[in-house]
Amino acid sequence: xxxxxxxxxxxxxxxxxxxxxxxxxxxxxxxxxxxxxxxxxxxxxxxxxxxxxxxxxxxxxxxxxxxxxxxxxxxxxxxxxxxxxxxxxxxxxxxxxxxxxxxxxxxxxxxxxxxxxxxxxxxxxxxxxxxxxxxxxxxxxxxxxxxxxxxxxxxxxxxxxxxxxxxxxxxxxxxxxxxxxxxxxxxxxxxxxxxxxxxxxxxxxxxxxxxxxxxxxxxxxxxxxxxxxxxxxxxxxxxxxxxxxxxxxxxxxxxxxxxxxxxxxxxxxxxxxxxxxxxxxxxxxxxxxxxxxxxxxxxxxxxxxxxxxxxxxxxxxxxxxxxxxxxxxxxxxxxxxxxxxxxxxxxxxxx
Numbered sequence: 001x002x003x004x005x006x007x008x009x010x011x012x013x014x015x016x017x018x019x020x021x022x023x024x025x026x027x028x029x030x031x032x033x034x035x036x037x038x039x040x041x042x043x044x045x046x047x048x049x050x051x052x053x054x055x056x057x058x059x060x061x062x063x064x065x066x067x068x069x070x071x072x073x074x075x076x077x078x079x080x081x082x083x084x085x086x087x088x089x090x091x092x093x094x095x096x097x098x099x100x101x102x103x104x105x106x107x108x109x110x111x112x113x114x115x116x117x118x119x120x121x122x123x124x125x126x127x128x129x130x131x132x133x134x135x136x137x138x139x140x141x142x143x144x145x146x147x148x149x150x151x152x153x154x155x156x157x158x159x160x161x162x163x164x165x166x167x168x169x170x171x172x173x174x175x176x177x178x179x180x181x182x183x184x185x186x187x188x189x190x191x192x193x194x195x196x197x198x199x200x201x202x203x204x205x206x207x208x209x210x211x212x213x214x215x216x217x218x219x220x221x222x223x224x225x226x227x228x229x230x231x232x233x234x235x236x237x238x239x240x241x242x243x244x245x246x247x248x249x250x251x252x253x254x255x256x257x258x259x260x261x262x263x264x265x266x267x268x269x270x271x272x273x274x275x276x277x278x279x280x281x282x283x284x285x286x287x288x289x290x291x292x293x294x295x296x297x298x299x300x301x302x303x304x305x306x307x308x309x310x311x312x313x314x315x316x317x318x319x320x321x322x323x324x325x326x327x328x329x330x331x332x333x334x335x336x337x338x339x340x341x342x343x344x345x346x347x348x349x350x351x
Contacts, residue, residue: 041213041218041242042088042091045095045096046059046063046092046096049088049089049092050206050209051202051203051206051207051209051210052199055089055198058195062074062195063093063097066097067097071172072124072173073097074193074194074195075175075177075194076090076176076194076197077190077195078090079179079197079198080199080200081180081201081237082239082318083237083238084199084202086131086199087103087129087131089199091129093127093174094127097174099125099126099127100123100126101126101127101129102122102126102127102128102129103129103131104118104129104130105130105131105132106132106133106135107132107136109137109140110137111140112139112140112155115140119153119173120153120168122170122171124172125172125173126174127174127175127176128174128175129176131178132180133178133179134180134184134185135184136189145189145192148189151169151173152168152170153168153170155168175192177193200236201236201237201325202234202236202238203236204231204232205231207231207236208224208227211241212224214242214245215260218246218249220245220249220260221259221260222245222260223260223262225261226248226264229262229265229266230245230265232278233269233275233277235278235322236322240278247268248260248264248269251264251268252268278322279326279345282308282310282318282319283322284349285308286315286319286329287328287338287345287346288346289308290336290337291338291342291343291346292346293307296338296343297336298332298335298336298337299337300335301315301316301335301336320336323342327339328341328342328345329342
């Protein structure tokens with residue numbers, strides 16, 4: 001079970017730079033020198049990107065065709081659970097094509113002018129990466145359709161204010177959209193993507209390779225057994241794997257251990273309260289609330305959110321998918337229901 005205040009360290013939501021408070025000054029300096037953001041341990045070319053063979057092969061073919069035709073790549077939609085490498089693949093495509101990638105968060109675009117300013121700055125072949133594209137404001141999306149399809153920006157005028165309509169030719173560019181909720185994309189927007197690439201959760205072997213590669217780039221000495229223990233608890237997600245790797249590194253440094261062994265990794269996860277299949281504090285709290293406060297369900301998402309003190313979006317996007325995949329929870333029309341496997345785990349944790 002979580003203890004010693006360690007549970008918050010495992011929060012899977014993105015955070016800033018890691019801080020190693022338990023180390024003496026010399027160890028802190030050593031730790032900070034080997035702390036790299038995920039971008040620094042991310043692959044830069046397609047042949048370095050592991051764990052998604054079908055997606056990689058598809059993109060290799062598409063990129064080879066673009067080079068042969070000397071044209072920009074058709075628009076690409078990446079969809080799948082969070083943390084699987086959508087942003088990394090967008091940057092890799094830019095690297096492979098020798099162009100610049102411009103990154104925007106769709107939910108943060110509140111005015112059409114904000115998107116227009118980026119569009120007019122794009123150079124031929126550049127990539128515009130829109131993360132969480134399903135959350136793009138519908139009114140902005142409608143203005144965006146011409147820009148995507150005809151590379152022409154149409155800005156409506158206003159008769160009331162005497163402002164004429166403006167039409168601006170854009171450089172041919174590639175839109176890469178990323179979403180965890182493809183069903184929420186407006187159909188006219190979805191139809192404008194030439195390529196649709198589904199990213200799936202990684203298997204343990206694939207994640208073990210990623211952990212070993214990241215450890216090498218971070219200057220962390222780690223054995224194969226420790227890599228596998230990290231991979232087992234990473235929920236099929238490289239982003240979580242890299243975060244857990246930093247936690248076991250911190251634990252080893254704090255304990256004066258020269259390398260990260262399997263035993264060191266297991267002790268770290270026991271201290272953090274992470275189960276062998278990757279359930280953390282929030283996941284266990286969710287299961288406990290569903291069992292004890294809602295008698296196993298069915299329970300609505302908003303009710304669970306209020307009971308746990310986490311947002312509905314966080315539960316739905318980060319917590320529930322793994323619990324459902326592992327068979328702890330069923331999601332139905334009437335709400336969330338705890339399975340017998342989930343009930344057994346709650347009793348085991350509570351005992």
